[in-house]
Amino acid sequence: MTEPLRLGIAGLGTVGTGVIKIIRRQAALLEARTGRTIQISAVSARDASKDRGVPLGDYAWETDPVALATRDDVDVFVELMGGHEGAAKDATEAALAAGKDVVTANKALLAIHGQALAEQAEAAGRVIRFEAAVAGGIPVIKSLTEGLAGNDVTRVMGVMNGTCNYILTQMEATGQGYNALFEECDRLGYLEADPNLDVGGIDAGHKLALLASIAFGTKPAFDNVQLEGIQRISLDDIRHAADMGYRIKLLGVAQRTARGLEQRMSPCLVPANSPLGQLEGGTNMVVIEGDAVEQIVLRGPGAGEGPTASAVMGDICDIARGFRIATFGQPATSLEEAAPAQTSLPAPHYLRMSLQDKPGALAKVAAALGNAGVSIDRMRQYGHSEPTAPVLIVTHKCTSQILQTALEDLAKTGVVEGEPVALRIEEL
Amino acid sequence: MTEPLRLGIAGLGTVGTGVIKIIRRQAALLEARTGRTIQISAVSARDASKDRGVPLGDYAWETDPVALATRDDVDVFVELMGGHEGAAKDATEAALAAGKDVVTANKALLAIHGQALAEQAEAAGRVIRFEAAVAGGIPVIKSLTEGLAGNDVTRVMGVMNGTCNYILTQMEATGQGYNALFEECDRLGYLEADPNLDVGGIDAGHKLALLASIAFGTKPAFDNVQLEGIQRISLDDIRHAADMGYRIKLLGVAQRTARGLEQRMSPCLVPANSPLGQLEGGTNMVVIEGDAVEQIVLRGPGAGEGPTASAVMGDICDIARGFRIATFGQPATSLEEAAPAQTSLPAPHYLRMSLQDKPGALAKVAAALGNAGVSIDRMRQYGHSEPTAPVLIVTHKCTSQILQTALEDLAKTGVVEGEPVALRIEEL
Structure with missing residues (x-):
């Protein structure tokens, strides 16, 4: 028989307890599917006394997630604490340094430190999996x-x-x-x-x-x-x-x-x-x-105990099955530095603004937009009781850059109260 | 560097040529993602003279798919011929016997012979992947x-x-x-x-x-x-x-x-x-x-060159990445023989029938349904020019078994022309 896959789970909130429940409930199913016993060696959380609705007595308790992440009887560090600094980051780095694979639901940690963590993992031949970090239960x-x-x-x-x-x-x-x-x-x-x-x-x-x-x-x-x-x-x-x-x-x-x-x-x-x-x-x-x-x-x-735990379990099962893949799908060292687009592809936009109720105000708005290169598809001024008039405009396609210029010019007309709401219209 | 993954592609219809196009167009991307060069060693199809819109000169040509499947320079046999007997089955079996992995889009082959093929594959330590067989491009x-x-x-x-x-x-x-x-x-x-x-x-x-x-x-x-x-x-x-x-x-x-x-x-x-x-x-x-x-x-x-080829490529990339998984997600020898349900879970049903236009006909229908245990939610008889009257019935929840009995009893009333249309109403 293949060796069991041994987990250390840090963070026993909704998702952490959800994962423990699945592992307890579906032991036979998980073993049939992965060919290995998936077992929990140790857990950690801030408060050891809290009743979380699952029996934790079978698992070693660590107060320090770094200690958990580096235990000899842990193959996979399951990071469900959250937060992009502090304990989550320290423990993830420690887990990788100690030769553990990592499964995490932590979108902030990876969005901010993902590149460095992926490089560390791949240099050590370890994987970081994070299905639960994006769109909950959706694979x-x-x-x-x-x-x-x-x-x-x-x-x-x-x-x-x-x-x-x-x-x-x-x-x-x-x-x-x-x-x-x-x-x-x-x-x-x-x-x-x-x-x-x-x-x-x-x-x-x-x-x-x-x-x-x-x-x-x-x-x-x-x-x-x-x-x-x-x-x-x-x-x-x-x-x-x-x-x-x-x-x-x-x-x-x-x-x-x-x-x-x-x-x-x-x-x-x-x-x-x-x-x-x-x-x-x-x-x-x-x-x-x-x-x-x-x-x-x-x-x-997109969230919730069951769906998020389902995503975490998918990652754990992949590791149990021996699937090894680079964190972001190709080696971290081969990822390009993408130049951010300074403007978006052109799209129609929705604008709502409050116009001072004085003669020529609407004409000034139309002129400001037109001069910036934003052409108007539809425009409506609503009846109103306030001293300002709500005006609604749908533009023809324009880039965000041109729209930005137009909004700056609008502000200079002196007839628009406050800041307009500008929303892109995305035709799918 | 890791060795290239060498394919033998049998069947050069829409999907086969789609796969070849992707491999030619995306060579660098595929290598970045899988860490290996994905190359085509040989292809086979019925007609060697046909222009398929992709250059095939770089690949060896086999007229016999079994010969293709067992070539020394093929690691993965890609079966895109279709059909659940004959060449597709023979070549798949030959590929597995020769120690090749198999990627296929052949739903009929696997639905009918999948168990035997999976057992053969797993006994030989080979995988059969078939993402393209179900729902086209959807993973x-x-x-x-x-x-x-x-x-x-x-x-x-x-x-x-x-x-x-x-x-x-x-x-x-x-x-x-x-x-x-x-x-x-x-x-x-x-x-x-x-x-x-x-x-x-x-x-x-x-x-x-x-x-x-x-x-x-x-x-x-x-x-x-x-x-x-x-x-x-x-x-x-x-x-x-x-x-x-x-x-x-x-x-x-x-x-x-x-x-x-x-x-x-x-x-x-x-x-x-x-x-x-x-x-x-x-x-x-x-x-x-x-x-x-x-x-x-x-x-x-659900179909088409690009989407189906995309699914085939997903399987090929998994194999290139070293992912090994049992054909049906757990060892074929551990799959249960499922007893087929003799009846379905209860649901409302839609019935449409043609009724002979004579007194008491509708009452006979209602009685036959009621006696069989099917209760009526809504019933409508439409105006008509034909000698028979179209009747529409929505039932309360009943099992398919009870409905079947009711339909047999309906036939015995002698007032229903032809066979009623009976459709399940699936509340989602």
Whole structure:
């Protein structure tokens, strides 16, 4: 018989306990599928006294995750603590240095330190697997890295933050505003400790940076992701979008352009009847386009105990089966430094602004846009009770760079109150 | 440097030439990703003189696929000929006997002879990979076998025959009948040489048998798939279904029940606004449900040169990377013989029949159904010019066994002309 595969699991939150439950419940199935016993040698978490609903008495307890990661009876370090500095990083580095493979759900750690960790792992002949870090239970890393390995990937897109998608779909469904729904998410425990990770698009941006690296053979470059959160989306925007047959989604797009690697995570209008437009609540969706496969759409739960633990187990089973693959699908030392695109491919845009109610204001707006090279497809001024008039504009296709110039010129007209909301319209 | 991976490709139709194009176009990418050069040593096809749009001069030519499969300079036999007997089977067996790995797109071969081939392969330490055999470019075999390896799979469903889905969606979109669209598909080359493979549900049934084997750890058992084609679906059925908020799809469902393994491939009504209901044309969709992951939906092109070649290349890259896995996800000798379910889980059903226009006919139908234990949710008799009256019935939930008894009793009433159309309504 082959030796058992011995795990050290650091972090016993939702995902950690989910993994332990699967290993306890499905021991026979896992052994039939991988040919090895998958066993837990040791676990670690901050609080040893807490009841987590799973018996932990069979496993050694380590208070220090670094000690856990380097134990002789651990083959695979399973990092489920989170955070891109401190314990998670230290323990991952220590695990690799001690010759362990690593399975992690930590998108921030890999988006920020992935290149260095991958180089360390590969120099030591170790693997880092992270299916659970992107889009929860959806096997998207595996699909992209392995199933679609014959493709020159042309574009990767996705809705990958369930909390944002929940807020946006609930705004339309219930007519509640952003702030009310943000508070509801807070009460329901849907938000990260730092909510800006969710609503600011950072968490989803980490995921996009990882997908982009695998898709395009580039070093993960989270700093180059153009980030915009959903905090400024109003009920009006949701309704205007719906009127025009669109929904607003926090959408990530990564694509190689003649001007560099475009990576953006921002609220966009997508056709309401498209697969992305129809995505409700906490469900995630990733769209992968390649020169051979055309388009693949993967949909599933983006978070939660079972789905995330399922992804972690997929990685553990791969290691048990002896699958060895470079962290980002090709050797880390061969990944290119991708020049970030200074502008995006042209697209129509949605603009909403508040206009001072004085003669010629609308003409000044139109002139500013036109002079910057932004041509107007549709424009509407709404009736209003406030001293400012809400104005809605849909532009013809323009690049983000040109739009940026136009927005700066708009500010100079002196007739626009506050900052306009500008959202890309993504035809899929 | 690691040795190149040397392929022998048998069958130079759409998929075979697609694979050759990818290998020629993406040589550097494939090498970066797998760490090995992927090269073609030899090819074979029936007609050596045909221009296939790719240069073949670099490769040795074999007229006999068995000779190709056993060449010393071939590591992987790529079987893209099709057919479950004859050359494809002989060459696959010969390849395994000669110590080659096998990559195939041949659903019929594996659905019918998969168990024996898997046992032969595993006894010889060889792998058989077949991503391209199911759902074209969608990495569904990989997702199920590897990504979801931590799950006890509860149900697998899918629309996996693009031609049938094209006919069914075009019936609704254009108002043309089945026969006209069948002829259109024939002209467009969408049909298999034996069209019953498509419209009779056999091709999709082969795919379902393969998914069921992997999902449930059972020997592939195509003979146990309850098969029903789309030939009897009329425009009326399509319209009635639409009136009630449904679409008709050729849907495969495999699930383990207390009464055995249920495997059926048949036209079903699915909610029009569900992901399966919205699937248009030749696109495929597979839904996988597991105890941990909840539900994953995979969508993509079910056929065509690029997508199918993409799937073949994924398998080839896995072999190049050294991934070794049992054909059906666990050792063939450990697969169970699944008892086929004699009946399906209860569901509402749609019935359409032609009733003789005489007093008491409808009462006889209602009585026959009621006596068999089928209770009626809705019933409608339409106005008509023919001597028979079209009657539409939606039943409450019943098993296929009870429905079968009811249909036999209906025939005995002597008031029903011909055989009723009975379709399951699948709530997703």
